[in-house]
Amino acid sequence: MNKFIGPEKIIKKKKNFLFPCSNHFYKNPPQIVRGEMQYLFDSTGKKYIDFFAGVSVMNCGHCNSEILNAAIKQMQKLQHTTTIYLTEPIVNLAEKLSILLPGNIKHSFFCCSGSEANEGALLLARLYTGKNNFISLKNSLHGRTYLTMSTTGIPMWRTDPNLDNSITFVQNAYNKDKPLDVSAAESLNEIEKTIKHIGSKNIAALIAEPIQGNGGIITPPSWYFKDLKKLLEKHNILLIIDEVQTGFGRTGKMFAIEHYDVVPDIITIAKALGNGFPIGAFCTNDAIAASFTKPSASTLGGNPVSAEAAISVLNYIENNNLCERAALLGEKLKNELIKLKEKHLIIKNVRGLGLMLGAELVKTDGTPATEETDLILELLKDKGILIGKNGIDRNVLAFQPPLVINEDNINNLINKLDIVLTNLKL
Template sequence: MIGAEKIIEKKKEYLFPSSQGNHFYKNPPQIVKGDMQYLYDDKDNKYIDFFAGVSVMNCGHCNKEIVEASINQMRTLQHTTILYLTEPMVNLAEKLATVLPGDLRRSFFCCTGSEANEGAMLLARLYTGKNEFIALNNGLHGRTYLTMSATAIPMWRADQDLSASIHFAKNIINEKLNIDEAAKESLRSIEKIINTRGAENIAALIAEPIQGNGGIITPPLWYFKELKSILEKNKILLIIDEVQTGFARTGKMFAIENYDVVPDIITVAKALGNGMPISAFCTNDEIAKAFTKPSASTLGGNPVSSATAIAVLDYIEQNQLCKKAEELGIILKGKLENLKNKHNIIKDVRGIGLMLGAELVKENGEPASEETDIILEKLKDRGLIVGKNGLGRNVLAFQPPLVITEENIETLITNLDQVLDQVLDQVK
C-alpha cells in the first residue's frame, strides 16, 4: 500500500485537475478495505461509514452474499454484448418490474446515472415529439451534455455553453417562506415556465424526489401529487431521478413512493449494483413503444452487473431493508433534532429514512462551510465517515449503508455532539 500522500501525488501527476482535489479531508486516509457498514484504512483504523459512497453501498461494503453472486457469474460468463442472448439481464428486468412503482415495467440498462438520465430525457423527446425540459434549482442529474444542462448546482456545470432547452424552476427552498409556502411558490414557478414556453414545446420535467447534492432538500408530502396534476393537464411527462434515493434508502424501495405518485419515467443507478456499475431508465409499456430504433449499451446489463443487481434486490427483500431504513431513520432523525435544539449552528434537519441532512449556518445566517469541513475532519479522526453537500457545502449528509445498527447511530450522535461543542468553543 502506497499511502495517502503518494496517492495524492499520483492524482496530481496523472489525473485531470478536476479530479485532483476531490477529497473531503485535509488529512485523507487511504481506504483499503470495507466490511458491511465499516471501512478500514492502510493503518488499520476502523471507520463507521455514514455516507455509503454517496448512497451506493445500501447493502453494505463487500457484502458476502452479493460478492458471491458476482464472483459466480464472473467464473462462467463476464461479457458478450446484449446483441447475444444471455439470461441475467432479462431476469433482472423481470425482477425489477416487480418492485418498480405502478405500471412501470420496461427497462433499458446502462452503466451510470448520467447515462440513465440522458436516456430518460431522450425517451421523453421521442414519445412526446417535444424538445424542451423543466428542471429544478439545486438539482443534479449528471455529467453528460444534456444532464449537465439540467443540473442547477454551479460547481457541477463544467461547460459554459450548455443546452438552452432546459428551463429552471424554483425548488422548495426559500429563506423568506416556510416549506409549504415555498413548495407552492415552486409550483407557480413551474406553471409560469409552462405558460411562457408553451406546453406544446415541453417534453418533461426532471426532478429528484429528494435533492441529494442540493442539500437533502425534501419536499412536503403533497408536492409531487400537485406537480403531477399540473404536468398531466399540460401533457408533460414526469421523470423522477432515483439515482441517489432508490433501493430502500428512504424506507420505500423508491423515494417517490413516499409521495404516492407514479412517474412516467424513473431512473436508477448507484445502489442497484452495490458498487458494481449498472443503471437503468424505466417506463411503462405505452411510453416504451416510442423507442424503436436499434440501441444498445456495450456494458449496460452485462451478465456480472445483472447478476449482482439481482442479488442486491434479493438481499433488500430478504433482510427487510426498507423497514430497517424507516425505523433507523426515525431514530437518527430524532437524535439529530435533539442536537439541533442544543446547538444553534444546526439550522435544519431534513430528509426521509436514512437519507438525512443537517444544515449548518453561522450566527449571521451564512453557510457554515468552514465549520462543516472542521466537523468532518474531527469525526473522521474519531472513526466516523460523514458526507457533505448543499450549494454552500454546509449540509452534513447522513446516507449510511442500510445495515447499520442503533449502536452505530448512538456512537455517531455522541461523537457529533462532542465535536459540535469543540467547534463552537473554537468559534467563540
C-alpha cells in the same frame, strides 16, 4: 502483510496522472483499503463507521458476501457478451424490477451509470412526445453528460460553459427564509408560469429528484409531487423522477417517490442497484417504451455480472427488510439530530427521509457555515466516523449510511458529533 503506498503518494499520483478536477475529502485524508458491511478500514488499520455509503451506493454494505458470491459465480461462467446476444441475467433483472417499480412501469433500458440513465430518460421523453424542451429544478444534480449537466441546477457541477439551452430552471421546493409549504407552493406556481411562457406544446418533460441529494437533502412536503403530476398531466408533459441517489430502500421505501403516492412516467435508477457494481437504467411504461424503436445498445449495460449482482442486491434488500430497517433507524437518527439541533445553534434545519438525512449548518449571523462543515467532517473522520457534505454552499452534513447499520452505530455517531459541536469554536 499488505503494504500500502499511503495517502501522500496517492495524492502525488493523482496530481501526476489524473485530472485536476478530481478532488477528495479532508485535509488529511486516509487511504481506504478495505470495507466490511458498514465499516471501512484505512492503510494503518484504523476502523471507520461509514455514514455516507459512497454517496448512497453501498446500501447493502461493503463487500457483502451474498452479493459478491453471486457476481463471482457469474464471472466464472460468463463475464460479458454485450446486449446483441441473448443472456438470461439481464431479462431476469428486468422482470424482477418490473415487480418492484412503481405502478405500471415495467420496461428497463440498462446502462452503466446514473448520468447515462438520466440522459436516456431525457432522450426517451423527446422520442415519445416529439417535443424538445425540459423543465428542471434549481439545486438539482442529474449527471455529467452534456444533456444531464444541462439539466443540473447546481452551479459547481455545470462544468461545460456551453450547455444546452432547451432547459428552463424553476425554483425548487425549499427556501431557507420561508416555511416549507410556502416554498413548495411557490415552486409549483413558477412551474405553471413557465409552462404558459414556453408553451406546453414545446415541453417534453420535467425532471426532478424526489429528494435533492447534492442540493442539500431538500425534501418536498407530502403533497408536492401529487400536485405537480396533476399540473404536468394537464399540459401533456411527462414527469421524469431521478431515483439514482434515493432508490432501493434508502428513504424507507424501495423508491422515494412512493412516499408521495405518485407514479412517474419515467424513472431512473443506478448507484445502490449494483451495490458497487456499475449499473444504471431508465424505466417506463408500455406506451412510452413503445416509442423507442430506433436501434440502440449499451456495450456494458446490464452485462451478466452486473445484472446478477443487481438481482442479488434486490433479494438482499427484501430478505433482510432493509426498507423497514431504513425507516426505523432513520427515525431514530433524525430524532437524535433534532435533539442536537436544540442544543447547538449552528444546526438550522434537519431534513430528509429514512437514512437520507441532512443537517444544515448556519453561523450566528445567518451565513452558511461552510468552513465549519469541513472542520466537522475532518474531526469526525479523526474519531472514526465518515459522513458527507452537500448543498449549494456545501454547508449541509449528509448522513446516508449503508442500510445495515445498527443503533450502536447511530449512538456512536451522535455522541461524537455532539462532542465535536461542543468543542467547535465559532
